[in-house]
Amino acid sequence: MSPADSLHPTLTAEGKRGGRRLAVLTAYDYPGARLLEEAGIDWVLVGDSLGMVVLGYPDTTHVTLGDMLHHTAAAARGLSHTPLIADLPIGTYDTPEAAVQNAQALLAAGAHGVKIEGGTSHRAQLEALTLAGIPVMGHIGMLPQSVLLEGGYRIKGKTADASDALLADALALTAAGVFAIVLELVHPAAAKRITESVPVPTIGIGSGTHCDGQVLVTHDLTGAFPWFRPKFATAKASVGDAIRSAAAQFAAEVRSLEK
Ligand code: KIV
Secondary structure, three states: OOOHHHHHOOOOOOOOOOOOEEEEEEOHHHHHHHHHOOOOOEEEEEOHHHHHOOOOOOOOHHHHHHHHHHHHHHHHOOOOOEEEEEEEOOOOOHHHHHHHHHHHHHHHHHOOOOEEEEEEEEEEHHHHHHHOOOEEEEEEEOOOHHHHOOOOOOOOOHHHHHHHHHHHHHHHHHHHHOOOOEEOOEOHHHHHHHHHOOOOOHHHHOOOOOEEEEEEEEEHHHOOOOOOOOOOOOOOOOHHHHHHHHHHHHHHHHHHOOO
């Protein structure tokens, strides 16, 4: 599939979409994606959070392109019309050439666009991707792929200088032609300032209520990863408890069967 074939009508740098708030969630497989589409979610993201909530790694730095291709293809089979965005995992966009080649592989697996982490530091990769006709979502603020370098997940943009640097990143992203920008763990005042300064939607996660949309890891929303949930996410279901209970009932029934 060529990038032009994969272009989804809503993944263009067309602006703020009339002010409508965008609800974005992650999916990593067929039922996960299909359920989100049936719920009317605007965009589905195959995030590299895959590494933590599905593959059992401590962070996203273990995720490979092969992992992302496998799960992107599964999620794509669950969608008929919802845009699907896939993360380029760590080490797959170190050069502009690698970024384009690996993004094309994700599009061939069924994604309509890709997401990469970084702002001005990744200007060359961002420009190469958009020049190749590949819809790109930016991601600034806390960058999970850098968690080992940073030593933890901390709020970004608290000081005036830090807020200025994030705004410069956001403007570099929009100049490169991204269709949206994820703001992760950005101080709400900085997130508001960026949202008011860029022409494309900002999609917040742990960044307050002023963004143009919100994204969550679906497992945090549904309680499907009950051993850890970030403070900013509220679980609206207890899927983990429901699975434990169903499994325990099944085990009890099996053990009580007469031979
Ligand atoms: O990997 C992911 O799921 C993400 C979102 C949380 C933004 O990048």
